[in-house]
Amino acid sequence: MKGHRIVRNSSLTIAFMCLSLLLSPVRADGGSSISSVNKADGTSTISVGVSYTSVSNGGGGGAATSTTATGTVAPLCDYSSTATGADLAHDIRRPPTHPGAQVPKEKYPDWEQHENEPGQWYYLNCHENRASSEEEYIKARDDAESRPAVWVPDGEDPPAPEIDGETLAQAAWDAVDIPTPSIGTNPALGDSGATVVGLDTWVWADGDTPATVTATATAGPVTATVTATASGLSLSAPDSTPHCSGFGTPWQPGMVEGSSDCTIVFGRASAHRASQTTPLRTSATYDVSYTATDGSSGALDPVTVTSTTELPVTEIQTVNVPTPNH
DSSP: OTTOOOSSSOOOOOOOOOOOOOOOOBOTTSOBOOOOBOTTTOOEEEEEEEEEEEOSTTSSOOOEEEEEEEEEEOOSEEEEEEEOHHHHHHHHHSOOSSTTOSOOGGGSTTGGGGTTSSEEEEEEEEOGGGSSSHHHHHHHHHHHHTSOOEEEETTSOOOOOOOOHHHHHHHHHHTOOOOOOEEEEEOOBTTTTBEETTSEEEEEEETTOEEEEEEEEEETTEEEEEEEEEEEEEEEOTTEEEEESSSOOOOOTTOOTTOOSEEEEESSOSTTSTTSSEEEEEEEEEEEEEEETTSOEEEEEEEEEEEEEEEOEEOOOOOOOOOTTO
C-alpha cells in the first residue's frame, strides 16, 4: 500500500485471496497429490503427470507409458506476514507521525475482532525478479495492492499463492526428463555391429525414444497441459553424408534400398581413429506448447536431446580373380 508501513514488520499491506489453493496435479492414473508450500520463499512443490508416446517401428504412434515427476513452481506473488492482531491495532490507533503514515484500517477487515487473538495478518507480496516483464510485474503489484490483508489464526497455514497457467506450465515442463534417442542401424556386421563405407546405413529410433511427451499439473482451479512433439531425428558424424527427415524405418531382409527416410553414408572407415569407431550423433528436437484452463496458451522454448553411438565403420575389400578364358 502506497505511503503506509507497519513499524514492527515493515511491508506493503496488500491482498486478500479467498481462493484456497491446493497445488495438486492430476497424475497419470487419474488421481492427484497435494503439494507443499515453502513458507520462506513461497515456492511450492508440485507433482506432474507425464506421458511418453514412444516411436513405433520408427514412425511414431507407439505405446504410451506414464510416470510422475516432482517440480517446483515459484509464483509471481505470494503471502508474507505483516503484524499480529495486537500490533496492528496499536498502529491503527496511534496518531500518525507524519501525513500519509496513518494505517488504512479499511485494508484490515474486522481488525478489532482479532486484536486479542493469536495469529498474524498476511499481505500479498509480488517479486519483480519472477516477472517476465516490467509490465507484468506492475500489473500484478497494482492488483495486489488493491486487495485487503488476510487474518490467519495461529496454527493455520497462510493463504497459498495463485499460480497462473503459463507459470504452472513452465514449472511442469521443467520437471520433465526426455529420454535421449535410442537407435538401431543396418548394416550391422559381426559382433561389433559395423557398417560399411559407401553404402546407405539405415538409422531408426527404437527403445524409449518418444515421439510425443505430455505433462499435466493442477494448481487450485488451474490445470496446465504441456505437449512436446518431435518430427524426426537429426544425424551427424565425421566423414559422412546424412539424409534424415523422420524417425527412420527398421531394416528387414528384402526391403528396397532407398525406402528409409533416415540414412547416413560414411565416406571413410573408422580404422584411422583411436577408438576404431566413428561417433554418430543423434538428436531429436521437440516443439513445445501449452494450454491452461485459465485461458492462457502459447509456446515454450524447444528442447533438443542428443545421444552418441560409437559405430564401427569398415571397408569391404574385393579382389578381381581372372577366369580361365581371360
